[in-house]
Amino acid sequence: MIDIKNLSKIYNLNQNNQVVALDNVSLTVEDGQMLAVSGPSGSGKSTLLNVLAGNLKYDSGEYFYNDKNIARLNNKELAIFRNREIGMVFQNNLLLENNTVFENVELPLLFAKGINKAKRKELCEKALEKASMLEYEGREVKKLSGGQKQRVAIARAIVNLPNTILADEPTGSLDSKMKQDIMSLFKKINENGTTVIIVSHDDFVIDCCGSSVSIKDGKLSQIIKN
Ligand SMILES: Nc1ncnc2c1ncn2[C@@H]1O[C@H](COP(=O)(O)OP(=O)(O)OP(=O)(O)O)[C@@H](O)[C@H]1O
Numbered sequence: 001m002i003d004i005k006n007l008s009k010i011y012n013l014n015q016n017n018q019v020v021a022l023d024n025v026s027l028t029v030e031d032g033q034m035l036a037v038s039g040p041s042g043s044g045k046s047t048l049l050n051v052l053a054g055n056l057k058y059d060s061g062e063y064f065y066n067d068k069n070i071a072r073l074n075n076k077e078l079a080i081f082r083n084r085e086i087g088m089v090f091q092n093n094l095l096l097e098n099n100t101v102f103e104n105v106e107l108p109l110l111f112a113k114g115i116n117k118a119k120r121k122e123l124c125e126k127a128l129e130k131a132s133m134l135e136y137e138g139r140e141v142k143k144l145s146g147g148q149k150q151r152v153a154i155a156r157a158i159v160n161l162p163n164t165i166l167a168d169e170p171t172g173s174l175d176s177k178m179k180q181d182i183m184s185l186f187k188k189i190n191e192n193g194t195t196v197i198i199v200s201h202d203d204f205v206i207d208c209c210g211s212s213v214s215i216k217d218g219k220l221s222q223i224i225k226n
């Protein structure tokens with residue numbers, strides 16, 4: 001379970017360009033929930049996801065993940081937390097364009113260390129299969145369509161079998177057919193028990209999630225159950 005209480009994130013604290021990106025945010029996300037986070041550009045959505053992923057330090061408040069106080073973790077523990085618990089699909093996918101699909105999906109397993117080559121191949125192929133991208137495993141990412149790249153980014157996020165997937169605008173640049181395919185994939189992942197949190201402005205995406213919150217000027221609304 002994700003539990004954040006009165007959490008604030010301020011960029012450039014005490015400087016004249018200070019930005020309050022998250023303003024006293026409280027949010028509880030149950031295991032297995034599928035939650036959409038919407039809100040205008042600059043409202044704090046990516047900041048929230050990066051805090052949840054353990055990528056970004058916050059200035060006040062608390063973040064508990066399964067009763068673990070994330071602020072108390074040292075750098076090594078934080079790296080392990082990110083690698084084991086969280087799968088992230090970034091706003092601009094952050095794939096290595098000149099590497100193959102397989103190499104991109106394998107990366108989190110290399111970071112995890114101690115997973116032998118045969119096991120890595122098995123896990124990668126399972127993730128690619130789920131994302132319907134197995135037939136492209138040997139292809140360079142730069143030779144894929146936008147929707148296919150998003151599928152690779154999702155395969156990379158699920159390869160470690162994390163309990164939580166965080167996705168930042170995963171359907172942003174896709175047409176409606178591809179959008180539907182990507183949302184079916186997230187639903188399938190969620191039905192297997194994975195918590196899924198998706199940032200999106202898109203009503204179709206928001207409707208696909210069982211619940212939603214919106215954020216404005218760093219302030220979060222109550223959870224709405226769809
Ligand atoms: N590294 C940073 N340094 C300073 N300010 C930042 C930084 N990252 C984000 N901000 C500011 O914090 C606020 C929230 O940004 P954030 O990226 O979380 O918004 P967002 O809701 O994801 O927007 P978008 O929909 O455009 O992706 C914005 O005012 C932004 O300019």
Ligand SMILES: [Mg+2]
Binds near residue numbers: 045047091
């Ligand atoms: Mg953003």
